[in-house]
Amino acid sequence: MSIFSKIIAGEIPSYKIAENDRFYAFLDIFPLAEGHTLVVPKKEVDKIFDVDDADLAELLLFAKPIAKAIEASFKCDRVGIATIGLEVPHAHLHLVPINSADDLNFTRPKLKLTEEQMKAAQQKILQHLNKQSA
16 A cells, blocks of 8 residues: 555545545645645556546546646746656656746755645645635
8 A cells, every 4th residue: 555545545644635536635745845736546556657547637637726726826937747656656746836847856855844834835725726616
C-alpha cells in the first residue's frame, strides 16, 4: 500500500483540498511553492499512463477547479502541472503555482513550511474552491 493510499484511507493525516469517490487532492508536505497540491486517483496504479482512460480524463477534470483555486490564491502567472512519479509508486499530478518554467524544477530544495503556513495555504485554496462551486 502506497503512502498516498494510506493518506486517502485516513491512516496518515493530510491537508485535504478536495475529494470525490475516485480522486483525492491534498497539499504536498514538501512543496516547490506554497499551494503545491497533489491530485491522485484513489485506485492505486503506479504509472500515470497505466491509469485507465476514463479515470485519466476525469483526473484532469477533477484537477481543473483546484488549479483555478490555486491560481486565485497565490501570486503566480499560472499553475503548472507535472507528473514525475519517481518518489511514490502511485500515479499523481503535481499542481504548482509558477512564474517561470524553472519553478517546476524538482531538483530544487523544497520549502519547509510550518503547520500554520500549511493550514493557511489550505484555507486560501478551499475559500477559492468554494467560491467556484457557489
